[in-house]
Amino acid sequence: MKLDRRTVLSGTAAAFAVPFLGSQPARADAKRQSLVDSCLATAQKILGGPDFPDAAKLMTNARGVLIIPELVQGGFIIGAAGGRGVLMGRNAPNQWSYPSFYIMGSGSFGLQAGGKVSEIVFIIRTEKGLQAIIDHKFKFGAEAGVTLVAIGAGLEGASTTAGGADIVAFANSQGLFAGISLEGSYVDADNDWNALYYGGGANSKTILTEQRFTNPGAEPLRQYLAKW
Structure with missing residues (x-):
């Protein structure tokens, strides 16, 4: 049987196009999965490491956790800052929600040292x-009735220092460090990333409150938090 040359070329083009198109979501998911994996590594270091002995104690009754594995500061003392992370809520004892992606930023993220x-x-x-x-969009220091305590590496007594704080931040840094100021910093849901990781309709509320979305890539992080 004689094949039409246009048919052969069309079929050849399709054969190359399908694998190419199919690889696009995988690359997109890899970027978000890498952040989830980094959040797990940060949680293991801060919640399970020796530098923050009080962090695990506070996790026992925690209602949620926001993990920022890398916050890049623009200036030495004062400068722009930014980073990405995930927010997770406790749904039941030893059971945590799937992560919702968040952005953290600030116009003046100050270091006390x-x-x-x-x-x-x-x-x-x-x-x-x-x-x-x-x-x-949550701005630290500007939310009425919501108190925050920030604690640096090596500083003990967080359970006492935290007192009645709604949120306690444990910060690990490179180099000299003597506490942080989060005044003016903000966190906001990144629903574009949520939709890419989970699918259309995924946002912070449908993930955290309505629990409508899942992704197996987040299971190691959920299982680690299930220790508390």
């Missing part, structure tokens, strides 16, 4: 604190 903040874990202790972050 020199150093580069590289990792932060926010332990959200109250429902009020969790809902304040989920409901809208």
